Amino acid sequence: MQRILVTGGAGFIGCNFVHYIMGHSRLHVTVLDKLTYAGNRASLAGLPPERFEFVKGDICDAALVEKLTGQVDAVVHFAAESHNDNSLEEPRPFVDTNLVGTFTLIEAARKHGTRFHHISTDEVYGDLALDDPARFTEGSVYRPTSPYSATKAGSDLLVRAWVRSFGLRATISNCSNNYGPYQHVEKFIPRQITNLLDGIRPRLYGEGRNVRDWIHVEDHSSAVAAILERGRIGETYLIGADGELSNRSVVEKLLVQVGQSPDAYDLVTDRPGHDLRYAIDSGKLRRELGWTPRYGDFDAGLAATVRWYRDNEAWWRPKKAETEHKYAGQGH
Ligand code: NAD
Numbered sequence: 001m002q003r004i005l006v007t008g009g010a011g012f013i014g015c016n017f018v019h020y021i022m023g024h025s026r027l028h029v030t031v032l033d034k035l036t037y038a039g040n041r042a043s044l045a046g047l048p049p050e051r052f053e054f055v056k057g058d059i060c061d062a063a064l065v066e067k068l069t070g071q072v073d074a075v076v077h078f079a080a081e082s083h084n085d086n087s088l089e090e091p092r093p094f095v096d097t098n099l100v101g102t103f104t105l106i107e108a109a110r111k112h113g114t115r116f117h118h119i120s121t122d123e124v125y126g127d128l129a130l131d132d133p134a135r136f137t138e139g140s141v142y143r144p145t146s147p148y149s150a151t152k153a154g155s156d157l158l159v160r161a162w163v164r165s166f167g168l169r170a171t172i173s174n175c176s177n178n179y180g181p182y183q184h185v186e187k188f189i190p191r192q193i194t195n196l197l198d199g200i201r202p203r204l205y206g207e208g209r210n211v212r213d214w215i216h217v218e219d220h221s222s223a224v225a226a227i228l229e230r231g232r233i234g235e236t237y238l239i240g241a242d243g244e245l246s247n248r249s250v251v252e253k254l255l256v257q258v259g260q261s262p263d264a265y266d267l268v269t270d271r272p273g274h275d276l277r278y279a280i281d282s283g284k285l286r287r288e289l290g291w292t293p294r295y296g297d298f299d300a301g302l303a304a305t306v307r308w309y310r311d312n313e314a315w316w317r318p319k320k321a322e323t324e325h326k327y328a329g330q331g332h
């Protein structure tokens with residue numbers, strides 16, 4: 001493998017993956033990204049120009065996608081509309097990008113016989129009860145609950161059908177909640193960090209009891225690299241780092257880290273249909289591909305993330321006011 005196409009490479013996880021893979025291989029990387037509100041060209045600064053190309057465009061543009069796919073050995077597909085709250089306000093772009101965009105890409109990969117890796121989420125499995133000892137596995141039933149997760153579930157099923165019906169050489173990974181540098185300020189952890197930097201109290205939806213299974217974004221990148229290199233065609237791998245925490249305990253940790261009282265947060269209107277708990281069993285990935293996460297210490301990863309947002313205000317500041325304005329309209 002010499003050349004790869006990364007869709008959504010100007011977004012949070014995509015840009016972290018591009019930095020990771022270019023630092024750990026000699027691959028040439030082409031990024032295809034529409035630069036929606038969530039994309040930021042600045043997140044891809046400093047990459048070696050002889051091995052990197054940026055193309056601004058839409059994954060629903062069949063002619064462009066077909067041309068770019070024909071130039072590479074593999075496609076790693078991150079591009080998506082990714083935020084649940086947005087999907088509850090305006091679902092249409094989720095259907096277009098997550099479903100039609102994925103369809104457009106796998107049709108091009110089918111035509112050219114290109115290796116394809118599809119990035120997905122644990123949210124396709126719905127949610128678990130807070131007191132349920134179970135975790136999601138590759139065999140869990142698909143039960144998405146939001147417009148976002150329903151379109152991601154649909155995109156996974158399209159990829160599976162293309163493997164079975166057309167012999168597409170594809171793998172799928174479903175990862176839990178990521179945190180780390182370059183995450184948009186609409187998402188939970190960066191929103192609370194940047195609120196604290198602005199002297200605003202953190203905001204917890206409902207009672208803050210919902211549980212998410214946190215993984216550092218660099219561990220997601222190393223898992224995707226392992227699957228791209230050694231994953232079995234047609235297989236799905238769940239990615240997670242045993243990082244279950246309630247939203248309330250994440251906010252309490254953040255408050256303590258910035259020297260404030262752990263109860264200095266506000267409870268705000270809950271998200272409609274708010275999934276209670278996600279939890280990943282990543283045993284298959286660890287056993288088959290020998291992958292292990294490097295960021296075992298969530299508190300240390302969180303502290304490094306706080307430092308990153310403190311040191312990179314120029315990156316997030318332009319998005320902060322419009323994001324908070326949108327949240328104010330939703331009662332969040
Ligand atoms: P993000 O919203 O930060 O970035 C998405 C990127 O895709 C942006 O750069 C955007 O400009 C681009 N994009 C959107 N529509 C496009 C289109 N039609 N054509 C081309 N580019 C387009 O998202 P993220 O958090 O980095 O998520 C990346 C992927 O990982 C998604 O597929 C998401 O479902 C999945 N995922 C995310 C998480 C998480 O915790 N954030 C967890 C598991 C899986």
Ligand code: TDX
Nearest residue numbers: 082083084121123177186187188191203204205210247
């Ligand atoms: O201000 C907030 N307060 C709050 O309590 C925000 C923005 C969120 N929350 C809660 C909602 C969730 O329980 O925090 C949790 C995390 O919220 P998000 O960051 O919106 O993530 P989530 O809905 O869990 O989805 C994320 O993980 C799975 C990503 O956005 C998805 O793209 C990914 O598939």
